[in-house]
Amino acid sequence: MxxxxxxxxxxxxxxxxxxxxxxxxxxxxxxxxxxxxxxxxxxxxxxxxxxxxxFNTAVSRDYVLSAIVAFLIGALGSFVLYFFNFYSMLTAIILGLLLGNLIAKAVRAVTQKRRAADLNKLTAIAAGIGGAVPILRYILGLFRMIFIGNYAGLMGYTLSVGWGILYIALLCTTILTNMRGFAIRRR
Ligand SMILES: [Zn+2]
Ligand SMILES: [Zn+2]
Structure with a gap:
């Protein structure tokens, strides 16, 4: 030196x-x-x-199980929203927050607290896709209204699709926030 x-x-x-x-x-x-x-x-x-x-301790089975759980619960929320004609801003917010936390908890249980950054993302995406499936019918309805030129109907469909998208957005962000918080606490 x-x-x-x-x-x-x-x-x-x-x-x-x-x-x-x-x-x-x-x-x-x-x-x-x-x-x-x-x-x-x-x-x-x-x-x-x-x-x-x-940090990444998740095994491949964790990804499959997490995706299935997130998809099913995400879809369930969307069905509640639409099947019971509950769609409104309030129900979209309540269901998004409630089920987002539930999914994070369920994933924690099925993975036995194993974790991975991309597992969080996959869970959020699977939940989002699950949540989107029941909305498809309304999106199709929306296009039909455009096609037949029923603008009052179009307005209604746009709103209900909008609440569905709000639900999905909240669901995904709640999952990501919740699962990231878990990772930080565990460090
Ligand atoms: Zn350098
Ligand atoms: Zn270094």
């Missing part, structure tokens, strides 16, 4: 960039593009990836 230049560090990936930051895991110097901000400080991308691998 020479005395005068040992202070100037350059990014291990970009040797032409000087930096003052080091990865707090492996100690290598990293530039701002390579640094990932974590709750414990800056880390290089490789160390973050390594950490993520340890």
């Amino acid at each position: 020479s005395e005068e230049i040992s202070e100037i560090k350059t990014c291990y990936k970009h040797p032409n960039r000087e930096t003052l930051i080091c990865c707090n895991q492996c100690g290598r110097p990293i530039c701002m593009d390579c640094a990932v901000s974590t709750p414990t400080g800056y880390r290089c991308k490789e160390c973050v990836k390594e950490q993520q691998k340890k």
Whole structure:
């Protein structure tokens, strides 16, 4: 180690960039593009990836079961919304929040608390698709109203489809928030 230049560090990936930051895991110097901000400080991308691998404990069965559970409960909510003619802003909000939490709980149970970032996304997507299936009839109705030029009917269908979309949006965000919160608590 020479005395005068040992202070100037350059990014291990970009040797032409000087930096003052080091990865707090492996100690290598990293530039701002390579640094990932974590709750414990800056880390290089490789160390973050390594950490993520340890975090992902879900097995393939978890993905299948989570998707089925999310799809069924998501569809159930949409059926309640439409089958009983309950569609309104209020019921869409209540069902979205309620069933979103229920799905997160159910997934936690079937996966025995194993987790993975993409499992959260898959669960939200499956719930969204489940929720969308019962709405399809109304979307078709909407197009029929356009076709026959019944604008009063079109208005009604647009509203009911709108509440269905609100339900799905709330359902998905509740699942993602709930499952991410679980991951943070467990760390
Ligand atoms: Zn590192
Ligand atoms: Zn760099």
